[in-house]
Amino acid sequence: MSKKTTPKKNIFDNAGARSAFASLIAILGGFLVGFIVLVLLALFNENIDFFDAVDGFFRILAGPFSAGNKDNILFQLGNMLFNSTPLLLTGLSVAIAFKTGLFNIGAPGQYLMGAMGTLIVAHSIPTTVVPPAIVWIIALLTGILCGAIWGAIPGFFKGVLGVNEVIVCIMTNWIAANIVSWVFKDSVFINVAETKMNFIKKTSANGVSTATFGLDKFFSGSSQYSRSYMDISIFIAIIIAIVIFIILNKTTFGYELKACGYNKNASKYAGMNEKRNIILSMAIAGGLAACGAALWVLNGNQDFKWEVYQSLPSDGFNGIPVALLANSNPIGVVFSSIFLRYINVGGSNLAAQTDFNEYVSQLIIAIIIYFAGFSRYIQEAMIRLRAGRKNKEKEGK
Amino acid sequence: MGDIKNSEYVIEMRNITKVFPGIIANDDITLKLKRGEIHALLGENGAGKSTLMSVLFGLYQPEKGEILKDGEVIKINNPNDANKYGIGMVHQHFKLVDVFSVLDNIILGVEPTRFGFLTKKEARKRVLELSKEYGLNVDPDAMVENITVGMQQRTEILKMLYRNNEILIFDEPTAVLTPQEIDELMEIMRGLAKEGKSILFITHKLNEIMAVADRCSVLRKGKYIGTVDIKDTTKEELSNMMVGRDVKFVVDKEDAKPEDVVLEVKKLCVKSHTHKKNVVNNVSFKVRRGEIVSIAGIDGNGQSELVHAITGLERIDSGTVELVGDDVTHKSIRYKNTHGMSHVPEDRHKHGLVLDYSLEQNIVLQRYFDKEFQSHGFIKFDAVRKYAEDLIEQYDVRSGQGPVTMARSMSGGNQQKAIIAREFDREHDLLIAVQPTRGLDVGAIEYIHKQIVKSRDNGVGVLLVSFELDEVMNLADRILVMYEGEIVGELDPKKTNAQEIGLYMAGAIKNNKAEGDKTNE
Numbered sequence: 001m002s003k004k005t006t007p008k009k010n011i012f013d014n015a016g017a018r019s020a021f022a023s024l025i026a027i028l029g030g031f032l033v034g035f036i037v038l039v040l041l042a043l044f045n046e047n048i049d050f051f052d053a054v055d056g057f058f059r060i061l062a063g064p065f066s067a068g069n070k071d072n073i074l075f076q077l078g079n080m081l082f083n084s085t086p087l088l089l090t091g092l093s094v095a096i097a098f099k100t101g102l103f104n105i106g107a108p109g110q111y112l113m114g115a116m117g118t119l120i121v122a123h124s125i126p127t128t129v130v131p132p133a134i135v136w137i138i139a140l141l142t143g144i145l146c147g148a149i150w151g152a153i154p155g156f157f158k159g160v161l162g163v164n165e166v167i168v169c170i171m172t173n174w175i176a177a178n179i180v181s182w183v184f185k186d187s188v189f190i191n192v193a194e195t196k197m198n199f200i201k202k203t204s205a206n207g208v209s210t211a212t213f214g215l216d217k218f219f220s221g222s223s224q225y226s227r228s229y230m231d232i233s234i235f236i237a238i239i240i241a242i243v244i245f246i247i248l249n250k251t252t253f254g255y256e257l258k259a260c261g262y263n264k265n266a267s268k269y270a271g272m273n274e275k276r277n278i279i280l281s282m283a284i285a286g287g288l289a290a291c292g293a294a295l296w297v298l299n300g301n302q303d304f305k306w307e308v309y310q311s312l313p314s315d316g317f318n319g320i321p322v323a324l325l326a327n328s329n330p331i332g333v334v335f336s337s338i339f340l341r342y343i344n345v346g347g348s349n350l351a352a353q354t355d356f357n358e359y360v361s362q363l364i365i366a367i368i369i370y371f372a373g374f375s376r377y378i379q380e381a382m383i384r385l386r387a388g389r390k391n392k393e394k395e396g397k
Numbered sequence: 398m399g400d401i402k403n404s405e406y407v408i409e410m411r412n413i414t415k416v417f418p419g420i421i422a423n424d425d426i427t428l429k430l431k432r433g434e435i436h437a438l439l440g441e442n443g444a445g446k447s448t449l450m451s452v453l454f455g456l457y458q459p460e461k462g463e464i465l466k467d468g469e470v471i472k473i474n475n476p477n478d479a480n481k482y483g484i485g486m487v488h489q490h491f492k493l494v495d496v497f498s499v500l501d502n503i504i505l506g507v508e509p510t511r512f513g514f515l516t517k518k519e520a521r522k523r524v525l526e527l528s529k530e531y532g533l534n535v536d537p538d539a540m541v542e543n544i545t546v547g548m549q550q551r552t553e554i555l556k557m558l559y560r561n562n563e564i565l566i567f568d569e570p571t572a573v574l575t576p577q578e579i580d581e582l583m584e585i586m587r588g589l590a591k592e593g594k595s596i597l598f599i600t601h602k603l604n605e606i607m608a609v610a611d612r613c614s615v616l617r618k619g620k621y622i623g624t625v626d627i628k629d630t631t632k633e634e635l636s637n638m639m640v641g642r643d644v645k646f647v648v649d650k651e652d653a654k655p656e657d658v659v660l661e662v663k664k665l666c667v668k669s670h671t672h673k674k675n676v677v678n679n680v681s682f683k684v685r686r687g688e689i690v691s692i693a694g695i696d697g698n699g700q701s702e703l704v705h706a707i708t709g710l711e712r713i714d715s716g717t718v719e720l721v722g723d724d725v726t727h728k729s730i731r732y733k734n735t736h737g738m739s740h741v742p743e744d745r746h747k748h749g750l751v752l753d754y755s756l757e758q759n760i761v762l763q764r765y766f767d768k769e770f771q772s773h774g775f776i777k778f779d780a781v782r783k784y785a786e787d788l789i790e791q792y793d794v795r796s797g798q799g800p801v802t803m804a805r806s807m808s809g810g811n812q813q814k815a816i817i818a819r820e821f822d823r824e825h826d827l828l829i830a831v832q833p834t835r836g837l838d839v840g841a842i843e844y845i846h847k848q849i850v851k852s853r854d855n856g857v858g859v860l861l862v863s864f865e866l867d868e869v870m871n872l873a874d875r876i877l878v879m880y881e882g883e884i885v886g887e888l889d890p891k892k893t894n895a896q897e898i899g900l901y902m903a904g905a906i907k908n909n910k911a912e913g914d915k916t917n918e
Contacts, residue, residue, distance in 0.1 A: 250775050250776060251771075251774045251775055251776060252765050252766050252771045252774050252775075252776055253774060255758070255765050255776060256765075258754075259751050259754065259758075259762070262751045262752070262753040262754060263747075263750070263751045263752065263753075265747045265748050266747070266748050266749065266750060266751045266762070267751070268710060268730065268748075269708075269710060269730070269740070269742060269748040269749070270730075270734070270762040270763045271729065271730040271731030271732075271733075271734045271735075271763055272731070273729075273731075
């Protein structure tokens with residue numbers, strides 16, 4: 001409160017507040033255009049009228065809360081939080097690369113390599129010999145390591161040979177997709193159940209799964225069969241986000257990484273090892289994306305589709321909009337990833353409950369991301385507004 | 398065309414006031430430009446020269462004041478309007494398309510066409526005529542990226558002439574030129590004025606004003622100080638008007654008392670990236686404590702590569718570098734930085750600063766890992782802030798928000814001051830300064846020169862690379878001249894003059910053994 005008593009201070013003098021506010025404006029703009037789209041759809045569909053559009057809009061806005069009864073809401077909330085985990089971590093992966101001047105479009109490949117490493121370890125170490133908790137930790141770390149190595153490859157090409165990281169990232173994505181398919185094809189890890197031949201066995205088959213501390217029960221419907229996937233992984237991801245925030249903003253290591261991202265030549269001049277730092281940035285980014293995959297498969301109830309050579313995991317690519325919407329702020333990524341999942345759930349509910357299809361929610365998300373692109377412009381507009389007001393205050397005096 | 402020109406002045410800017418957030422850039426400034434005169438606009442960095450010219454060129458709208466052309470009030474909303482009124486500008490940083498030819502650049506925006514197809518033939522004829530008429534030697538077919546800075550500037554001038562501009566604004570045109578090119582430019586400007594063009598010449602170099610201008614208006618801290626006839630004034634008076642106090646042009650310094658060697662370069666070679674010849678070829682010299690050794694030469698004769706090789710920014714192909722008796726030829730930049738080398742780089746934006754970092758972050762660019770500024774890998778923000786504030790005060794670095802100002806938003810002079818502060822305050826035995834005063838005003842130059850001499854007197858060895866002969870003559874205790882990658886002569890500034898150095902710089906005299914012999918002693 002003491003801050004408010006001094007007249008010159010204003011919340012929008014703070015760059016972080018401006019950035020958050022700009023993201024909010026982007027979201028509002030996305031909703032507004034999304035609403036218009038809903039109304040237009042209603043106009044061209046005999047089954048839907050304007051009021052259905054308004055109703056549908058609020059269903060999207062309500063996210064999991066449009067699920068109806070309390071049990072369903074809790075169930076959807078639990079799944080939403082669990083499914084936010086990989087998105088949060090791939091978002092973090094892209095964000096840290098952005099912060100260090102790199103564009104990590106290789107998150108899908110890093111994600112796949114992480115999933116592969118984790119699954120192999122989680123299934124290969126017999127839990128009869130090693131305690132499942134230890135296997136869980138080794139599997140997670142192996143996954144992260146695989147992703148970090150995979151991320152370091154474009155980092156090496158960029159830092160040492162000067163090859164654009166986007167090109168190498170795209171290539172490593174498809175190489176990863178083919179490696180994963182090749183490694184798992186005809187392997188012992190494939191689920192033998194007839195209908196599940198496309199998937200790897202759940203890690204719970206070996207007794208390995210992330211601790212839930214009863215969260216899955218808390219976030220569940222009344223029926224015992226509809227237990228949600230909720231476990232502690234979202235909290236692990238949030239802690240990682242905080243750690244990344246601290247590394248980037250409070251440590252000499254983060255200072256170096258950012259300096260190399262902003263100006264490679266000046267970093268070299270200052271005696272930093274700019275090549276090493278670029279490789280490290282990408283390795284960290286890769287490790288984060290892989291961690292997202294690892295936490296997802298380690299849930300114990302997830303089927304990992306091994307035949308991925310034709311399609312890359314969407315959570316990898318969706319890290320890009322998550323990072324954009326958060327303005328590459330690690331803490332912002334926590335909110336933007338959960339928010340995007342929230343809208344997703346709302347969209348599914350909309351499709352399940354009305355004559356709209358779920359692509360509408362995807363469309364609204366796309367529009368929000370599009371508006372997020374204006375966030376810099378919005379921030380500058382705020383600075384200008386603020387400056388103009390200050391001048392008026394001065395003249396008034 | 399042929400109308401009655403009822404005013405003595407071709408352009409009048411009356412009572413212009415332009416306010417930016419937090420700063421009044423132009424405060425009630427009046428500037429009158431006579432037809433056919435060269436009118437210098439003098440002021441320190443941040444005095445408001447560029448703002449005033451941007452107002453005239455339509456880039457900014459003034460809060461108060463009016464602009465008159467030939468006695469009539471006009472409104473200039475954008476550069477196109479300015480062009481319509483015959484106002485053209487050569488910007489300090491040229492606005493040329495690198496991958497276009499000279500001719501294409503000149504006609505860009507006013508391309509002659511027939512049925513939508515370019516008709517360059519006539520344009521070429523006109524450009525050649527203009528270049529002949531005004532002595533602007535250019536090759537119309539050369540790519541801009543391949544021609545010298547001087548020729549790029551002449552291309553900019555031709556651009557204005559091609560558009561029939563009659564009021565020509567030159568924004569610090571000599572900052573990027575060699576002494577010879579500056580002479581040529583002065584000649585061109587005189588020719589233009591003789592043909593009836595009116596020239597506004599923005600600069601802070603007094604010699605050039607004295608040489609070429611008819612009148613001079615002086616700005617200081619956004620305010621109009623006065624206009625004087627050059628024939629009735631002196632350099633001292635002008636600088637006094639500009640800075641508000643007397644400025645000394647000759648650096649006071651006692652004779653050097655060279656002590657032990659801090660830098661010894663032996664037979665250093667650096668291969669070129671583009672051709673087979675060595676850009677630095679077999680260079681040997683020594684720098685001792687308490688002396689300023691200056692490398693003179695025209696830009697592009699291997700000075701930058703030599704410094705990069707010594708500091709570690711570029712690979713050394715053969716030869717050795719010793720720093721205070723320690724062979725550092727293959728040591729890292731960090732090692733050199735922490736073992737007595739300070740380096741004021743030539744390109745402050747490329748090497749000197751991380752522009753998207755704040756001033757305080759830039760101040761600790763080579764020291765963030767010091768125990769003073771970090772513990773267990775965590776930056777001590779309080780210590781950084783305090784150190785930055787100290788240096789900002791001590792070196793008078795001016796910025797909008799103090800330590801947290803983004804380096805990008807600071808003026809060039811203050812960016813340079815920040816680098817100077819950082820490099821001078823670090824513990825060092827050897828100071829390598831490349832073009833330390835490029836683009837700075839008289840007051841700042843005086844200050845930096847004093848600091849360099851002070852460093853020397855404190856027992857630091859200084860290696861100064863400068864393309865400005867005045868600076869070399871003023872500061873150096875020994876002058877080495879570089880030509881085509883070799884040191885072609887060693888001169889004593891007391892016993893030589895600009896003409897002699899000029900001959901060495903142009904490669905007319907070579908005395909390769911000058912330094913080589915000494916190192917073999």
